Amino acid sequence: MNDKQKSQTITQKIIAYHCDRDHVSEGEIINADVDIVLGNDITLPIAIKEFNKIGTGRVFDRDKIVVVPDHFAPNKDIKSAQQCKFMREFAREQEIKNYFEIGKMGIEHALLPELGLVLPGNLIVGADSHTCTYGALGAASTGVGSTDVAVAMATGKLWFMVPRTIKFMYSGDLKKWITGKDLILHTIGLIGVEGALYKSMEFSGSAVSKLSMDSRFTMSNMAIEAGGKFGIFEVDEATREFLKSRSDGNYKIFRSDPDVEYEKIYNIDCSDIKLQVAAPPLPSNAKNAEDLKDINIDQVVIGSCTNGRMEDLKISAEILEGRKVDKNIRVIIIPATQNIYLEALKKGYIETFINSGCAVSTPTCGPCLGGHMGVLAEGERAVSTTNRNFVGRMGHPKSEVYLSGPAVAAASAIAGRIATPEEVI
Amino acid sequence: MIIREKAIKYGDNVDTDVIIPARYLNTSDDRELASHCLEGLDRDFKEKVKERKIIIAGNNFGCGSSREHAPLSIKTSGVKAIIAASFSRIFFRNSINIGLPVISSREAANFIQDGDELEVDFSSGRIKDITRDKVFEINPLPEFIQGIIKSGGYINFVKEDLNK
Numbered sequence: 001m002n003d004k005q006k007s008q009t010i011t012q013k014i015i016a017y018h019c020d021r022d023h024v025s026e027g028e029i030i031n032a033d034v035d036i037v038l039g040n041d042i043t044l045p046i047a048i049k050e051f052n053k054i055g056t057g058r059v060f061d062r063d064k065i066v067v068v069p070d071h072f073a074p075n076k077d078i079k080s081a082q083q084c085k086f087m088r089e090f091a092r093e094q095e096i097k098n099y100f101e102i103g104k105m106g107i108e109h110a111l112l113p114e115l116g117l118v119l120p121g122n123l124i125v126g127a128d129s130h131t132c133t134y135g136a137l138g139a140a141s142t143g144v145g146s147t148d149v150a151v152a153m154a155t156g157k158l159w160f161m162v163p164r165t166i167k168f169m170y171s172g173d174l175k176k177w178i179t180g181k182d183l184i185l186h187t188i189g190l191i192g193v194e195g196a197l198y199k200s201m202e203f204s205g206s207a208v209s210k211l212s213m214d215s216r217f218t219m220s221n222m223a224i225e226a227g228g229k230f231g232i233f234e235v236d237e238a239t240r241e242f243l244k245s246r247s248d249g250n251y252k253i254f255r256s257d258p259d260v261e262y263e264k265i266y267n268i269d270c271s272d273i274k275l276q277v278a279a280p281p282l283p284s285n286a287k288n289a290e291d292l293k294d295i296n297i298d299q300v301v302i303g304s305c306t307n308g309r310m311e312d313l314k315i316s317a318e319i320l321e322g323r324k325v326d327k328n329i330r331v332i333i334i335p336a337t338q339n340i341y342l343e344a345l346k347k348g349y350i351e352t353f354i355n356s357g358c359a360v361s362t363p364t365c366g367p368c369l370g371g372h373m374g375v376l377a378e379g380e381r382a383v384s385t386t387n388r389n390f391v392g393r394m395g396h397p398k399s400e401v402y403l404s405g406p407a408v409a410a411a412s413a414i415a416g417r418i419a420t421p422e423e424v425i
Numbered sequence: 426m427i428i429r430e431k432a433i434k435y436g437d438n439v440d441t442d443v444i445i446p447a448r449y450l451n452t453s454d455d456r457e458l459a460s461h462c463l464e465g466l467d468r469d470f471k472e473k474v475k476e477r478k479i480i481i482a483g484n485n486f487g488c489g490s491s492r493e494h495a496p497l498s499i500k501t502s503g504v505k506a507i508i509a510a511s512f513s514r515i516f517f518r519n520s521i522n523i524g525l526p527v528i529s530s531r532e533a534a535n536f537i538q539d540g541d542e543l544e545v546d547f548s549s550g551r552i553k554d555i556t557r558d559k560v561f562e563i564n565p566l567p568e569f570i571q572g573i574i575k576s577g578g579y580i581n582f583v584k585e586d587l588n589k
Binding site for chain 1: 438440442443446447448450451452453465466484485488489490491492493494496497511513514515518519522523567569570578579580583584587
């Protein structure tokens with residue numbers, strides 16, 4: 001093996017470390033130890049049934065399983081209540097430490113980083129496609145199915161194919177109001193919904209180092225919308241600062257070797273990126289928000305594992321402060337965790353939202369997947385800070401979702417149509 | 426294993442929200458899930474699948490959510506195999522794990538038309554379009570994945586491994 005072949009990406013290094021190897025090759029299938037296994041009220045019930053078939057009786061490590069009722073919780077109907085109950089009983093029986101009940105829970109991908117349960121260098125699997133969110137912390141983290149989670153819960157191991165990596169280099173200064181959501185929608189627009197199929201997306205460059213952690217979580221979160229397996233950032237000062245109060249500093253930091261060969265490198269100048277909106281029915285239909293001003297809407301949702309964090313609420317509050325929501329619009333704002341909710345309350349954002357005419361909800365994935373708390377009727381249209389705009393995603397098959405960041409969502413709430421902040425403030 | 430079935434053809438990016446809309450995810454009962462399979466894309470799927478049991482599709486089949494309910498609803502509907510130009514990663518993995526045969530073949534997926542009669546030979550790696558008299562060779566899956574399929578799914582595979 002020559003030096004070039006020995007060179008590895010962050011992704012390869014994390015996978016190699018978890019199967020006690022110095023090196024793994026792209027395309028190779030390996031069995032690796034996982035650090036965290038995550039499940040929710042939609043996916044875990046199937047995983048539990050499959051887990052019971054394996055016959056180990058106990059989970060491999062009760063401290064490494066995380067269980068969060070967040071999708072159809074607080075229970076939206078009797079069937080959901082049964083699913084949550086089944087999951088809750090499993091968590092109790094297995095003495096799973098990290099089970100988060102209503103009142104203490106949050107949307108899983110905001111909650112786990114907030115509590116320091118996911119760390120740089122970790123290999124993480126979750127039965128939820130947006131598990132890739134933790135890549136923002138320099139972890140190799142990906143969504144899998146229920147059967148995979150059953151096996152991981154029983155054995156602590158899972159098979160992985162080592163993916164190739166595509167590097168995205170972001171440079172330039174961001175315009176006012178631009179966040180990670182605009183960068184990732186622009187990127188998915190550039191490469192398409194299968195532009196990173198089976199690949200690891202590595203986010204890097206001078207513009208990235210200036211991004212907040214909240215914006216980085218948003219970008220990693222949507223790697224899956226380009227087909228990506230991982231969406232990973234290198235650990236820097238901002239990551240360390242985020243982790244200071246959340247960990248004992250006992251984590252491993254991996255970096256890509258400077259001479260490593262990427263499948264492709266994209267250079268993206270952020271100074272050209274305007275506020276983005278992805279029109280239905282694919283997240284890759286990215287357009288400039290200013291070109292969609294004649295699109296009327298019925299509902300605005302600000303929340304989800306993509307954009308329900310402090311930065312999103314801060315921007316929304318800044319735009320909504322002292323203004324009223326259009327009389328024809330329903331606005332639903334969902335802080336992603338109880339801590340975010342509480343902090344937003346202390347900062348006065350919640351008061352701002354309510355005075356503007358917004359509904360504010362306890363954490364739930366609810367409307368993002370058309371579950372509850374804001375399902376759309378036939379012919380209705382929403383602007384939403386969530387992650388998918390597929391046919392029928394938020395309700396009726398003839399409803400539509402336009403994806404945006406918090407600035408466009410809040411401005412659209414005031415305007416009653418797709419709008420940019422400059423038009424309303 | 427050889428199967429002989431007719432094709433139902435769909436386009437690109439058939440996502441998990443049209444395969445099984447989230448409003449039905451409040452159950453893990455496979456029969457109930459199957460009763461809503463592909464409801465968001467094709468209201469006639471339930472009728473079609475009685476006579477035709479191979480799905481043909483374009484790029485990125487199964488994109489979106491990790492919900493295993495999606496391949497489970499397709500399998501329980503009676504579908505014997507899916508042949509697509511490409512699959513989303515999680516859907517592909519989930520299908521293998523639950524023993525639903527999935528085959529990536531851009532050439533076959535583009536050529537085969539709705540309603541064609543097909544013969545798929547998994548052991549020799551061959552798809553034959555009987556209607557149009559054309560044969561496609563399938564790229565063999567990695568040995569490890571073949572092992573999962575031979576065991577009838579990932580759970581059986583792991584059980585065999587644990588009992589070794």
